[in-house]
Amino acid sequence: MSNANEKRQAGEAAIRYVEDGAIVGVGTGSTVAFFIEALADLKDRIQGAVSSSEQSTAQLKRLGIPVLDLNSAGPLTIYIDGADECDPHKRLIKGGGAALTREKIVAAASEKFVCIIDSSKLVKLLGTFPVPIEVIPMARSLIGREIVKRGGQPVWRDGVVTDNGNWIIDVHNWQITDPVALESELNQLPGIVTVGLFARRPADVVLVGDRVL
Numbered sequence: 001m002s003n004a005n006e007k008r009q010a011g012e013a014a015i016r017y018v019e020d021g022a023i024v025g026v027g028t029g030s031t032v033a034f035f036i037e038a039l040a041d042l043k044d045r046i047q048g049a050v051s052s053s054e055q056s057t058a059q060l061k062r063l064g065i066p067v068l069d070l071n072s073a074g075p076l077t078i079y080i081d082g083a084d085e086c087d088p089h090k091r092l093i094k095g096g097g098a099a100l101t102r103e104k105i106v107a108a109a110s111e112k113f114v115c116i117i118d119s120s121k122l123v124k125l126l127g128t129f130p131v132p133i134e135v136i137p138m139a140r141s142l143i144g145r146e147i148v149k150r151g152g153q154p155v156w157r158d159g160v161v162t163d164n165g166n167w168i169i170d171v172h173n174w175q176i177t178d179p180v181a182l183e184s185e186l187n188q189l190p191g192i193v194t195v196g197l198f199a200r201r202p203a204d205v206v207l208v209g210d211r212v213l
């Protein structure tokens with residue numbers, strides 16, 4: 001089955017985790033776009049969605065799904081989002097679409113994180129996909145040097161500005177043996193806004209197509 005078909009299946013299968021009356025946390029990306037399409041059929045049964053990006057907000061609004069502010073929505077029961085890589089412990093690399101900061105915030109505000117992927121995203125060890133890191137622009141070189149000290153190869157995603165006005169560094173060739181420790185260590189560096197490792201708070205459920213991992 002093609003990746004696109006598996007993405008569609010995963011997006012549609014995630015609907016079963018959406019309860020009546022819920023405010024749904026919504027991630028970003030092509031897999032999530034299939035989820036949003038399916039969510040539109042239920043729009044009269046939910047209160048609305050909290051969105052993780054301008055891209056998802058535009059699609060939600062176009063389909064008539066109310067987009068709510070996280071500050072007024074309070075804790076969410078459910079967050080649905082894709083990923084760039086997923087290991088056997090449901091730890092993820094995210095941020096291929098540069099939306100990692102808001103994605104991490106909405107994931108943290110949600111009781112259950114359902115990750116929707118196609119099978120190409122499954123890996124034994126994280127790190128083949130370059131790890132996105134959102135940085136404050138003036139800290140780009142500083143963070144680049146810190147990454148080199150830690151064995152990574154930083155590449156500035158030139159021309160990309162995040163929804164928060166920041167820049168992205170993609171870290172190539174990282175041997176990530178302990179993603180929780182690496183995420184925690186990087187979180188301490190001044191200038192890093194968000195690390196695209198979702199290891200400290202992994203997904204709770206992973207749907208690979210319509211199969212529960």
Ligand code: 5RP
Pocket residue numbers: 027028029030031032081082083084093094095096097098099100103
């Ligand atoms: C965006 C993300 C996406 O979830 C990730 O890039 C996967 O995207 P897709 O579903 O298009 O493969 O983290 O920041």
